[in-house]
Amino acid sequence: MSQTIRYPEILEIARRDGKVTVENLAGHFGVTLQTIRRDLSDLADSGRLERVHGGAVLPSGTTNIGYEERRRINAEGKAAIARACAAQIPDSSAIFLNIGTSTEAVAAELMHHRNLLVVTNNMNVANILAQNRDCEVIVTGGTLRQSDGGLIGDITKSSIRQFKFDIGVIGCSAIDIDGDILDFDVQEVGVSQAILTRSRRRLLVADHSKFKRTAPARIATLGEIDTFFTDRRVHPDLLARCDEWQTAIVTAPALD
Numbered sequence: 001m002s003q004t005i006r007y008p009e010i011l012e013i014a015r016r017d018g019k020v021t022v023e024n025l026a027g028h029f030g031v032t033l034q035t036i037r038r039d040l041s042d043l044a045d046s047g048r049l050e051r052v053h054g055g056a057v058l059p060s061g062t063t064n065i066g067y068e069e070r071r072r073i074n075a076e077g078k079a080a081i082a083r084a085c086a087a088q089i090p091d092s093s094a095i096f097l098n099i100g101t102s103t104e105a106v107a108a109e110l111m112h113h114r115n116l117l118v119v120t121n122n123m124n125v126a127n128i129l130a131q132n133r134d135c136e137v138i139v140t141g142g143t144l145r146q147s148d149g150g151l152i153g154d155i156t157k158s159s160i161r162q163f164k165f166d167i168g169v170i171g172c173s174a175i176d177i178d179g180d181i182l183d184f185d186v187q188e189v190g191v192s193q194a195i196l197t198r199s200r201r202r203l204l205v206a207d208h209s210k211f212k213r214t215a216p217a218r219i220a221t222l223g224e225i226d227t228f229f230t231d232r233r234v235h236p237d238l239l240a241r242c243d244e245w246q247t248a249i250v251t252a253p254a255l256d
Contacts, residue, residue: 006031006039011048014058021055047212073101076254077207077231082106084252085169085205085229091115093166096195097125099150099188100171102205104128110135119163121156121191123149145185152187160194168199172206174213179222179241181206182215189217201226208232222247 006029013028014020025036040056043049049056052073081102086109089095094117097103107128110116114134120126121140129135142156170192174182181204183189196202196219204225211234222228222238223245231252234242242249 007043007048010039010043014049014056019052019055019057020049023054025055044212050209050212074207074209074231074254077209078102078105078205079109080252080254081205081207081229081231082109084250085203086110086113088203088227088250089113089116089167089169093117094119094163095167095169096120096160096163096165096199097122098168098170098192098195099145099148099152100205102171102207103169106169106205119160119165121151121160123151142191143187150188152185152191156191157194160191160198163198165195165199167201167203168195169203169205170195170219172204172210172215172219174215175206175210175222176214177211177235177238179238179245181219181222181225183217183219184215186217189219192219196220196224204228206230211235221245 010020010025022033022036022040026033040049040051044051044056049058050073053075078101082105085106089110091113092115097107097118097120099122103122104124107125110129111132116135118129118135119138119140121142126137126139129137140151140156140159142151143153145152172181173184176182183192202225208231222242225247227248227250228242229250229252231254233251234249239249
């Protein structure tokens with residue numbers, strides 16, 4: 001059976017079950033695991049699926065995919081981005097890390113930084129950096145979003161306005177070709193905008209999968225970001241816009 005014949009059925013199974021796994025598809029079609037991995041990579045490259053560990057899920061549109069699935073999407077790329085971002089955060093800085101699996105990866109790369117003040121609305125970030133004795137962690141108030149440990153709402157924004165950060169690090173759910181930075185939760189968008197307003201230097205961490213997705217709520221444009229960290233080269237049109245905006249782009253490929 002050719003791959004072009006398998007593709008529609010793979011997509012139908014993904015729509016029916018919410019995700020597909022390499023092992024189950026290989027058994028279903030009677031082909032090798034390597035063949036299915038190539039199929040899923042092709043479907044991901046065309047934007048019809050998003051790769052996760054062991055399989056793939058449907059790309060999201062107006063609602064975000066589950067937190068644990070987001071953690072698995074391109075974990076190696078997020079780790080590479082996080083290393084590059086953390087390398088530009090000096091010791092003795094006051095920083096903000098917001099909600100997201102990419103910012104959690106940055107937190108993990110800050111474990112050996114010294115004399116940091118980290119403010120966050122991400123309970124997972126707080127738990128990670130609680131292990132760094134040279135890091136003071138302040139958690140904002142707010143409404144707890146149980147799905148991912150994020151704190152959102154007016155109380156969160158009010159807490160952020162009490163600070164002026166050396167560096168604000170944000171993530172997002174999607175990036176449009178015109179440079180708009182997008183998310184799903186309007187309350188989370190308001191928090192991200194408050195972070196940008198209160199930060200002297202603004203960093204965005206987002207892997208290449210964010211270019212294949214869409215989300216309805218606009219945070220800002222890349223023109224409002226000082227440095228954008230990603231794991232693959234961006235589209236030439238967007239690269240030209242970033243040059244005009246003087247937004248630096250750091251590309252950090254995943255390690256083999």
